[in-house]
Amino acid sequence: MKTTKSTTDRQNLRNGLLFCSPIIMGLSVFTLYPVLASLYYSFCNYPMLKPPVWVGISNYRTLFHDPVFYTSLYNTAYYAIFATPIGLGVAFLLALLLNQKVKGMALFRTMFFVPSIVPMVAGSVLWLWLLNPQYGLINSLLISMHVPANLIPGWMADPLWSKPALILMSTWGVGGTMLIYLAGLQDVPVDLYEAADIDGATSLQKMWNITIPFMSPHIFFTLVMGFIGAAQYFTQAFVMTGGTGGPVDSTRFFSLYLFQNAFQYWKMGYACSMAWILFIVILLFTLLLFKTSARYIYYGGEK
Template sequence: MKKRQSTTEKRNLRNGLLFCSPVIVGLAVFTLYPMLASLYYSFCNYPMLKPPVWVGLTNYRVLIHDPVFYKSLSNTAYYAAFATPAGIVTAFLLAVLLNQKVRGMAIFRTMFFVPSIVPMVAGSVLWLWLLNPDYGLINTILRSMHLHAPGWLNDPATAKPALILMSVWGVGGWMLIYLAGLQDVPVDLYEAAEIDGAGPLQRMLHITIPFMSPHLFFTLVMGFIGAATYFTQAYVMTGGQGGPVDSTRFFSIYLFQNAFMYWKMGYACALAWILFVLILLFTLALFKTSARYVHYGGER
């Protein structure tokens, strides 16, 4: 009996591993191996067309004294510090407004969600037209109102704010997450609070936000990671050069330039691992402090 059971367990294990093997092989080939290879190359001088040569910590020493590295890091920090909160606040307010029981609300929800499923390259091309300083729609409207028309992507002072404005346009995905969370907030709590004389702002602060804190925390973490690895829109809208005057040379742009324009793959791998460590540390810090402001089930 035990031998038969042992045979059955072995067969089940073999079948389970067989079904899992595509995922295991895929992770090993397309995730684990590239990570380990990039870690090795970060300690090498690797100009792509020649074999890598071990140079130890040279890439990291160069990185510490690289002014462009710090510029790209500050640009990325600026974008993350403004784009992520702006996206969270906008998506949350939209979700609250679109959570009302009004006829035709599904149409409005669809209208605000559609921008989030537009391909990033197509959306970037659209915003290039909207932000064109000469004939763009936004500046045309501003001029018709006799207001100052900024240079947007052509001006170092407004280039990053323009990209942040574009990022807010695509918060439909976060809006849906918040809408789903708002459905789980008990209605009787609002009714009891209203009977006790609580106004809309008090109900928002003491009921809605505590119940929504797990959803807000999730989008905060994902928003930060997305901002730290921000690439596609900036590359399409600035031609991948990081201009004007390095104002949009984000960390991922600088990493890409070193890898595929300057053919410094070893240095690019070092940049990638620095970015990975920074994201990891910041994410761990968020999770470490989350108990102070994330309340599951509305507990406070």
């Protein structure tokens, strides 16, 4: 009896693995192998066309003495700390507004979602012109509001304003997050609101005690994904600064510097060690978020 079961089990296992074999092969060739190879290269001097030479931890040691590495870490942290919560906040507000029962709601929802299907490069070029200090719409608007000339931002031409410019731009692409919130909002039980109405709760109280707790798993998910996305921020900065990360390194983000090392200076080993540092940083922060999540996430009464 026992043996027959294990034979079936084994057969099932074999069949299952066979069915999975394309994806297993794909994952190992295109994901597992590159990941492991990058770990190996991070301990090598590897100019790409010549064979890698093992140099031990030398790349990591150089990295910790590289001032640009710290600048890029600072830029990325700055962006993540501001862009992520601002993005979530804007998305949440939009979702609340778009959850009202108003005429033409489908149209409004589409309007706010459209920016997230615009390709990132196209969006960046568009914003480059919106943010243009002399001819851009945003500064024209500020001028028409009689903002004094010396307070008009230089946006991407000014190292103080370049990161805020990118953060401002990031709020334009919150459509995806907004959609997740919108779906979440429609799952909040209506009877709870009715009960709260009977008890005479204000809308703020309803928001704080019903909506937000029910939305907390969604907020948590988008926070983690938003943080990971911000830590890997690359395309917009690359396009809007022509790949330089200027002015004065103010938009040289971690991934941009990594790219420059790999493909402009051909220091693939150095770039790989940067990639591993980034991986570890993201891993630690995500673990931290998960560890603390139990305190503020409500999964419909389940632990």
